[in-house]
Amino acid sequence: MDYALLGDGRCAALVSGSASIDWLCWPRFDSAPWFGALLDSARGGAWRVTPTRPATVERTYIPLTNVLETRLRTASGEAVVVDAMTIASEETKRDELVADHELLRIIRCDAGEVELEVVVDPRPDFGQARVRIEDARALGIRWHAGTTLVTLRAEVPLQLDDAGAVRATLRLHAGESVAFSLVFDADAPAIVPVLGEAARARIDRSIAWWRAWIGRARYDGPHRDQVLRGALALKLLAYAPSGAIVAAPTTSLPERDGGDLNWDYRYCWLRDASFTARVFLELGYVEDAEQFCGWLLHTTRLTRPELRVLYDVYGNEPGVEHAVPGLAGYHGSTPVRVGNAAFAQRQIDMYGEVVDAVAQVIRITGEPDRETRHLLRDFGEYVADRWHLPDSGIWEPRGPLHRHTHSRVACWVVFDRLLDLSARRLLPEIDTARFSAIRDAIRSDIEHHAFDPARGCYVGDLDTAELDASVLLMSYYGFHDAASPRMRSTYAAVERALGAGRGLFYRYDESRRAGEGAFWICSYWAVEHLARGGSSLAAARRLFAEAGAYANDVGLMAEEVEPASGAQLGNFPQAYTHVGLVSAALSLEARARRETAERRAQPRAEVRP
Amino acid sequence: MNWTSWLVWGFASTVLLTLLMSGSQGLGLTRMNLPYMLGTMVTADRDRAKTIGVAIHLVNGWIFSLVYVAAFQVWGGPTWWKGAAIGLVHATFVLTAGMAALPGMHPRMASEQRGPTIARGLEPPGFLALHYGVRTPVSVIIAHVLFGIVLGTFYRAF
Numbered sequence: 001m002d003y004a005l006l007g008d009g010r011c012a013a014l015v016s017g018s019a020s021i022d023w024l025c026w027p028r029f030d031s032a033p034w035f036g037a038l039l040d041s042a043r044g045g046a047w048r049v050t051p052t053r054p055a056t057v058e059r060t061y062i063p064l065t066n067v068l069e070t071r072l073r074t075a076s077g078e079a080v081v082v083d084a085m086t087i088a089s090e091e092t093k094r095d096e097l098v099a100d101h102e103l104l105r106i107i108r109c110d111a112g113e114v115e116l117e118v119v120v121d122p123r124p125d126f127g128q129a130r131v132r133i134e135d136a137r138a139l140g141i142r143w144h145a146g147t148t149l150v151t152l153r154a155e156v157p158l159q160l161d162d163a164g165a166v167r168a169t170l171r172l173h174a175g176e177s178v179a180f181s182l183v184f185d186a187d188a189p190a191i192v193p194v195l196g197e198a199a200r201a202r203i204d205r206s207i208a209w210w211r212a213w214i215g216r217a218r219y220d221g222p223h224r225d226q227v228l229r230g231a232l233a234l235k236l237l238a239y240a241p242s243g244a245i246v247a248a249p250t251t252s253l254p255e256r257d258g259g260d261l262n263w264d265y266r267y268c269w270l271r272d273a274s275f276t277a278r279v280f281l282e283l284g285y286v287e288d289a290e291q292f293c294g295w296l297l298h299t300t301r302l303t304r305p306e307l308r309v310l311y312d313v314y315g316n317e318p319g320v321e322h323a324v325p326g327l328a329g330y331h332g333s334t335p336v337r338v339g340n341a342a343f344a345q346r347q348i349d350m351y352g353e354v355v356d357a358v359a360q361v362i363r364i365t366g367e368p369d370r371e372t373r374h375l376l377r378d379f380g381e382y383v384a385d386r387w388h389l390p391d392s393g394i395w396e397p398r399g400p401l402h403r404h405t406h407s408r409v410a411c412w413v414v415f416d417r418l419l420d421l422s423a424r425r426l427l428p429e430i431d432t433a434r435f436s437a438i439r440d441a442i443r444s445d446i447e448h449h450a451f452d453p454a455r456g457c458y459v460g461d462l463d464t465a466e467l468d469a470s471v472l473l474m475s476y477y478g479f480h481d482a483a484s485p486r487m488r489s490t491y492a493a494v495e496r497a498l499g500a501g502r503g504l505f506y507r508y509d510e511s512r513r514a515g516e517g518a519f520w521i522c523s524y525w526a527v528e529h530l531a532r533g534g535s536s537l538a539a540a541r542r543l544f545a546e547a548g549a550y551a552n553d554v555g556l557m558a559e560e561v562e563p564a565s566g567a568q569l570g571n572f573p574q575a576y577t578h579v580g581l582v583s584a585a586l587s588l589e590a591r592a593r594r595e596t597a598e599r600r601a602q603p604r605a606e607v608r609p
Numbered sequence: 610m611n612w613t614s615w616l617v618w619g620f621a622s623t624v625l626l627t628l629l630m631s632g633s634q635g636l637g638l639t640r641m642n643l644p645y646m647l648g649t650m651v652t653a654d655r656d657r658a659k660t661i662g663v664a665i666h667l668v669n670g671w672i673f674s675l676v677y678v679a680a681f682q683v684w685g686g687p688t689w690w691k692g693a694a695i696g697l698v699h700a701t702f703v704l705t706a707g708m709a710a711l712p713g714m715h716p717r718m719a720s721e722q723r724g725p726t727i728a729r730g731l732e733p734p735g736f737l738a739l740h741y742g743v744r745t746p747v748s749v750i751i752a753h754v755l756f757g758i759v760l761g762t763f764y765r766a767f
Contacts, residue, residue: 009724027721090726100722213725240724242732242740291727299732302637302742314732314740315640369655 001568003038004059004068004554005249007236008085008101012249014038014572017057017553019070019081021047026101026150026184029239029246030266030312030319032125034150034184039252039336040327045123047182049081049107052115052169061554065210066232067203068554077112079172081105087206099183099191104199107170108177116172118180120152121165126324126336133164139192141166149190154180218284221589226548229555230582231283234276237575239313242299243291244268245276246313248559248571254333255516255560255570262333264340265559265571267310267318270296270350271394274477275579277357281364282586293361296354297375305378307350309342309396318343345392346401351383352410356477359417367426377429380418384438387411388445394470395507403462405450406470408442413477415439443479451486457493458486460508467497468508469522472529483533491526491534498522500563503546517560517569523547524580531587537595540588548581557581614765615678622759623670627663629752639748641734641741649717649731670756673699677760692761693754700753704746708734 002017011031014023022037022044036044051074059070067084086102107116124131124145132144140153141160152158155178158166170178179200181193193199213235219227238245247269252262273296280289299315300307312318323335355376362368368376393404415435421427422435449462450471460468471490475482482488498506504518505526511519524547530540550561550568557577559570627644634642647669648662649655677695681687712720712733719730738745 007725009726010721087725090723093722098722209725235725238725238727240727241719241721243727288727295732299640301634301640304637314735316740316742371655 001253001552001556001558001572003552003556003572004061004083005233005236005556005573006066006068006083006085006103007249008087009235009238009240011085011101012236013085013103014250015068015070015083017059017070019049019057019059019072019083021083021103023250024103025249025266027148027186028313029237029249030264032129034122034124036123036126038250039330040126043123043127043327045121045127046119047103047105047121048117048119049105050117050119051079052117059554061229061232062207064214064228064232065207066236067207067210071110072114072116074112074114077114077172077174078110079107079114079116080110081107082203084203084206086202087209088202089209092205097191099193100186101184102193102202103182104193104202105180105182106177106200106203107172107180109172109174111174113171113173116170118154118168118170119165120180120182121163122150122182124150126327128324131164133160135160148184148186150182150184151190151192152180152182153193153195154178155195216284218282219586219589221585221592223544223548223585223588226551226555227283227582227585230578230585231279231285233556233573233578234279234575234582235288237573238288238292242313242315243288243293243295244299244311244313244315245272245292245575247272247310247576248574250571251338252333252336253330253558253569253571256333257331257562257567257569258333260333260335261516262329262335262337263342263571264318264321264337265574267312267340268295269310269576270300270307271309271347271353272576272579273350273353273357274360275583276575277360278586279579279582281360283582286361286364289361290365293358296357297372304375305382307354309345309347309350309392310340311343341398342392342396345396346389347393347396347407348383348386348389348391349394349404349407349410351379352413352477355379355414355417359421362421362426363424373427373429376418376421376427380414380430380435383411383414384434387414387438387442395511397510402464403449404468404470405446405458405460405462406468406473408446408450408462409471409474409477409479412439412442412446412479415442416478446479455493456486456489458490466509467494469494469498469505469519469525470507472522472525475529475532475534476525481533482529487529488534491529495526502563502566503543503549504561504563517562519560520547520550520557520574520577521559521580524577524584527584528587531584531591533591537588537591540591544584544588610678610682611765614763615674618760618763619671619674619678620667621763622674622756623667625759626670626752626756627666629748629755630666631663633744633748633752639738639742639745641738641745641749646711646715646718646731650715653717674756674760677757678764681761681764681766686766687761687764689758689762692757692759694757695761696754696757697750699757700750703753704737704749708738709736 003014006013024035025031037046053074055072055074070081072079088098129145134142140151143150248265251264255261319339321339321341327336390401458471460466474480500518505522506512507519527544556573558568558572559574644662644666647665648658712718
């Protein structure tokens with residue numbers, strides 16, 4: 001997956017390794033795409049910048065930012081495409097008119113002479129939307145779709161062809177540059193983007209904003225580059241007006257190349273909550289964590305205390321799942337789906353994720369307000385009546401319900417965290433005796449029905465022989481000490497049965513049999529387990545390095561990896577994988593600090609009389 | 610104009626409106642809670658915001674009922690259907706112009722333009738307040754139409 005991600009906290013674009021913007025949904029992550037070549041190069045539309053002579057490509061994010069530089073080297077010279085979704089602080093927005101959304105590309109020549117062809121070909125909703133195209137001359141080329149307007153302005157003449165695409169041919173010499181600005185407005189009248197120095201200043205302002213944001217990250221460990229890239233990617237997947245975080249900015253990138261496991265991930269999954277809260281909090285982004293948990297608790301109130309598996313960025317149901325007819329799909333993988341039917345599944349594990357996330361925030365920010373306390377209590381009461389029921393589980397297979405071990409553990413987390421908050425006098429409203437009894441009952445149930453004494457490991461479904469990598473989370477949640485004999489032997493069994501080699505793991509037995517890719521976050525769960533005492537720090541670091549090797553050239557990661565080829569599979573980039581990586585790095589760092597402290601303490605203990 | 614009748618039925622209809630707006634949230638029909646949104650303009654404390662917001666909403670409703678009463682005066686006297694019609698206009702105004710303007714007026718509300726800077730704030734309502742749930746416009750219209758019907762039915766001009 002050779003894409004880089006751009007974004008402005010509300011929507012995202014994907015830029016290919018050949019400087020083509022193949023995916024762009026405006027104005028929201030889950031809006032219909034304006035560029036959709038990612039899923040159909042003929043019908044989708046793209047914004048291509050192509051040297052007219054053969055070129056080698058090298059690219060990187062400008063350090064500590066989400067501004068991308070793609071360097072195109074030809075025999076005659078070298079050009080650089082700087083891509084950004086421009087960012088303005090809230091103060092700037094109060095002082096000057098800023099477009100709703102802007103995708104700004106500045107093409108400059110660093111050496112020699114380079115000729116490039118630029119083609120801008122928006123096709124809203126895969127070409128299905130009715131569009132009126134207008135050449136407004138000095139005001140740019142304008143695409144009207146419904147009440148929305150996309151405007152392209154450039155510092156070179158633009159030619160509109162019969163198919164509705166804009167073309168320009170550039171011949172740049174060293175030191176020259178050309179800016180192209182594509183803006184989206186839903187409010188009328190639209191903002192006309194200013195070019196010239198003002199456009200360059202908007203790139204500088206975006207760079208400064210990202211550097212200021214990532215500069216607040218508290219992490220100085222050995223995996224700093226990966227952790228900061230993970231945080232920057234996560235920030236691009238956060239929807240700032242509500243605090244929601246989408247699972248990925250894409251739909252229908254297949255979990256099996258050429259197959260039909262293609263889902264729309266442009267929604268917010270509650271299962272990601274615990275890791276996300278941990279990552280924000282431990283990196284020092286308390287405000288982001290608070291806003292995320294605010295979204296978890298308060299935008300989901302239409303259904304609570306019953307929760308849905310996923311929501312849109314405002315806590316509403318995602319659109320009805322349907323296939324978009326006639327699209328070629330990514331690498332021929334059809335159908336292309338929009339909407340997600342997993343919405344209505346029963347996944348009891350989400351309550352553990354949500355309660356754990358909120359508990360983490362409350363432990364930092366102090367006593368919650370009454371509404372939050374009541375909501376937490378209601379979650380507890382809801383789970384108290386249902387923890388024993390079968391559910392779809394964390395992997396959301398579309399079939400019969402099962403009694404998943406991971407779901408049981410997550411239910412245990414609900415009561416454990418609520419009782420912990422109560423013990424800290426932060427949650428006085430709960431029935432501690434009842435919740436304590438239920439917590440013990442769940443543990444007993446897991447120990448009696450989820451542990452296979454013959455193999456010495458926890459299994460994925462109660463009273464079955466199925467293995468599942470999600471049981472490794474027992475140590476992350478504090479259900480079991482990672483160094484306990486049962487967890488060590490469980491890890492060994494999971495590694496034996498689900499290990500895909502070179503740091504990869506399948507998520508469960510059935511996924512291996514079905515020929516799915518290795519599920520990337522499972523590698524980071526394994527690192528978590530090892531770092532928390534399941535093995536040596538060196539072993540944990542080795543696995544961390546192996547798992548990270550599959551990231552693309554700009555450090556981004558999808559949902560799965562094809563073990564044989566190392567190719568990335570599934571929607572991209574995936575928030576869950578990135579939070580898994582950052583969380584694992586934080587656990588490695590915590591282990592290293594602990595071992596250093598123990599080493600320092602040891603000599604003093606030895607000389608003590 | 611009958612001031613006593615306005616005081617009594619303006620207050621009664623406002624109480625009904627407040628109950629319906631808060632009740633529809635409690636019933637899971639919408640996340641919109643106008644008293645809470647008004648209260649958070651004054652305080653960030655969620656618990657206090659609800660109390661203060663109810664008070665502001667009652668005063669607001671009382672003042673708005675004066676507009677209904679004035680309309681009845683110039684429209685040949687109150688009837689239930691005139692109250693319903695004015696309520697419908699009122700609700701439409703709240704859902705369109707009111708909701709669109711709210712992020713700009715509310716000190717603790719995010720806007721659709723916010724990002725990637727975040728600050729803990731209320732989610733913006735969006736067009737017709739649909740971000741608060743697809744049933745929001747219906748519940749707002751029903752509440753305001755009933756508000757108008759109560760006023761139109763019980764208010765006596767003389």
